[in-house]
Amino acid sequence: MDSLALTSLPDLWDRVFASQPDPDRWVVIATLVAALAVVVPHGLWRVARNAITIAHEGGHGLVALLTGRTLTGIRLHSDTSGLTVSRGKPYGLGMILTAAAGYTAPPLLGLGGAALLAAGHITLLLWLATALLVVMLVMIRNAYGVLTVVLTGGMFLLVSWLAGPQVQAAFAYAVVWFLLVGGVRPAFELQTKRAREGARDSDADQLSRLTHVPAALWLFLFHTVSLCSVMGGGRWLLGV
Template identity: 35%
Template sequence: MDVLSEVWARILPQAPDVQDGPWWACAALAAALLAVTVPMVWTRVRPAVTIVHELGHAIVGMLLGRRFTGFVVSADMSGHAVTVGPRRGFGRVASTWAGYPAPAVIGALLVQLAFSGFAGLVLLVGVLVLLGSLLFARSLHTLTAVVLAAALAGAVWWWGGPIGAAGLVLGGGVLLLLGAWRHLGAVMSGGRRHDDPQQLAELTGAPAWLWNGSFLLVIAACTGWGALVLMDAPLL
């Protein structure tokens, strides 16, 4: 019963006290900015963005009736997810399109939730999703990346308290938002034949630049959402 009580205590809404000041939020924002701008750090945290990208493909595909069979996060930090279903049609196009916007959408949502008091619940849900995705990991590198992400989220959820949970959710959200821009910049500047925009062009006949433009609009909208939340945040 004591364990159940401890778990429940970490699920109940519990926001950082305003009297604690803004230091934790400022630290989370600084850490996210550092992670995205320093190459040595970026190469180590980029798998988190790739995992969300690939799970974006998978979740949208499953919502539209496709079967998710596995995903890979490669050593070069690229990745791919496999959903089984009709080779063409709306489901295939939507699941292929969903990858690049996914980190921005999830990132903006995390920024919103960081100040809501539900950061602990968010981390628990994140751990459960990551553990569930282990069933679909198709390489040792993928397995390692997912386990490390789940372990970090789980450790902060259990031991970090309200400030630790809110800080990780906020930092993770900003990391995903900024990482979405970095991923988009990479595909726009040096896209390969099997990248998502090229696949979408082959599936629909619409040019790849049009699909890149749609990614840009969604990521920009999510960035604006996150910025508005931060400007209205009670601790900043």
């Protein structure tokens, strides 16, 4: 048994960190089309946006921890909204970075994922995503949030363990394309909501109060990060 464990550990390491061959070009294009087909129509987007909310709130939580704040909990709601609560000074660089991390997290995660896929690390991407979801699950504080994260993490786990290389590649590319193109839409939705309803508790408005910089400039930052990420990540994925 000990010998088996010792021999299986290097095998596991090789499985996770080894590079895999790039999928066929048609798979890359097809997964892009699939991501657009989910993000553009309003009906499908209302459901799929839950995954973007996971990344959004996870971004808040991760940066809160990295800047020394105490993460109290994360809540995900069925209307695709979310709330991340952390303790610490209600001002300063840590609070600013934490507030700015939400809208920038999905496209930046997509950009990082595109870099991994461009290097052939498909399995590593799937395992990293699963690990992040498991860590996030510990901080979820409501039943709907637990259900959403468990289902999402379970999907990643099943694909990474049971699926063949081609299915893993298609799934990984679809996820990264979704983060990239899906990361663009929320900033435009926020801009529309602020124009119609005010939305004075949005991340952009909180950042404006923290920094005395107009919320419109923070919205511009969100747009810049998401659009640059989709262009840069798209070039990596398409190999151009």
